Amino acid sequence: MRRTKNKIFKQTTCVIGLITCLQIEADSSLNLSINKHQKTFEDAAMQIWDWAEVGYQEYKSADLLKQELMANGFSIQSGVAEIPTAFIAEYSNGGPVIGILGEYDALPGLMQTASPFKEIKEGSIAGHACGHHLFGAASAWAAVAIKEWLVRTKTKGTIRFYGTPAEEGGSGKVYMVRKGLFDDVDAVLHWHPSSSNGANAESSNSNKSAKFKFSGISAHAAGSPHKGRSALDGVEAMNMMVNMMREHIPQESRIHYVITKGGLAPNVIPDVAEVYYYVRNPRREKVKEIFNWVVKAAEGAAMGTETTMQYEVMHGNYSKLPNHTLQKIMHKNLVMRGGVKYSKEEKEYAEEIYKTMISPGNKIGDQENISPYRSSHTYGSTDVGDVSWVVPQAGLRTATWVPGTAGHSWQGVAAGGTSIGLKGTKLAAQVLADTAQDLFKDPTIINSAKTEYQERVGGNFEYYPLLGDRDPPLDYRN
Secondary structure, eight states: HHHHHHHHHHHHHHHOOOOOOHHHHOOOHHHHHHHHTHHHHHHHHHHHHHHHHTTTTTTHHHHHHHHHHTTTEEEESGGGGGGGEEEEEESSSSOOEEEEEEEBBBBEEEOSSSSSSBBOOOSEEEOOOOEEEEEEEEEEEEEEHHHHHHHTTOOEEEEEEEEEOOOOSHHHHHHHHHTTTTTOSSSSEEEEEEESSSSSSSEEOOEEEEEEEEOOBBBBBBTOGGGOBBBHHHHHHHHOOOOOOGGGSOOOOOEEEEEEESOTTTBEEESSEEEEEEEEESSHHHHHHHHHHHHHHHHHHHHTTOEEEEEEEEEOOOOOOOOHHHHHHHHHHHHHOOOOOOOOHHOOOOOOOOHOOOSSSOTTTGOOOOOOOEEEEEOOOOHHHHHTTTTTEEEEEEOOOTOOOOSSHHHHHHHHHHHHHHHHHHHHHHHHHHHHHHHOOOHHHHHHHHHHHHHHHTOOOOOOTTTTTOOOOTTOOO
């Protein structure tokens, strides 16, 4: 009799609190989809980690994600924005349009294995030191889970996965924004691998980059130096002047460079030399101002060394525009899901990597925590910034790396090739799917997010990319 009463009580509770019961059922079905597709997208992440394709060369990585999305009922548009490795995958039965961003490009020169010690991965030229193999896989994973939830619950909505190549210095999303591919989107969700968990209202630096190429006259450096003009002198003179500029620019600015061509033999005066510059500042107008000053330094260096100079803008990104309305929903879902717990073996692995770090800050165990909600600023840059200036967005980071790991490091590559990376990936997929579900269930959140977006950009804002009207630099990593 007691068992019968309990059953009746549960049924009565569901009738009284029908919305609550449907919420539990929907959430449960979303979890089932996440778990059902776990092996597929974990395998995809590890395959992309192994390929480690650099910006605009991610043919196999993009194709793999397209295949998985197509197999799960998404329509595919390939080669969008005149970029062969950019694509859009969509499922729609009407309703609001929610976009999820996915990246998959690797960084050159970081050919690390999954070992907790620094070692070269033979036969490779790049590594996923920023975890974009996990980024793309988790975002596609979340899109598939949400698509299945839309179908099961007969909820009206459009889920759109954006395959966005070349985030690392290639500004793939900027060309997609410029092409108008986000014009009909109501909200965009994204995430990024990290050494901690958080969903802050985060802003970032704007940036602009260019390659400065100097041309001179080759000659024997000992026998007839007076007959030559050194292109490398032009590069070095430019670098010296830019370094003197640092005293006179706002302290939150960043300028960094690398000499990509400097000659091949000391006894031959180089007739060609090249230096690659990045300029960053929180404000895009200040980035333009500092960049133009850098150009003047290059022109002056060419005059002083009697060489010639030409430069090519490589990429440019807006700062990231926070949206508290969406961000608080994402933070709530991250808190609900909780952090990342290590097994005994994972903890031992993490302790070995931790020993190799300089000033790690965070400690092992912090991956179980969620950072409190706050507004924050990062000095890095991302082409998500341009997306955020045309549509409301929210993002999160999860602990796919050992606490204290620096981005763009061999330690990041290593952990990203292990179960530690995959645990953070699943957490990201869950939170992205939870947040998209919230938006589809309550469109008033989207309306509030749009109102906040309009207040932030202002009535007179017109989007124009910092990189201008140049074509995508499809060979910038060659």
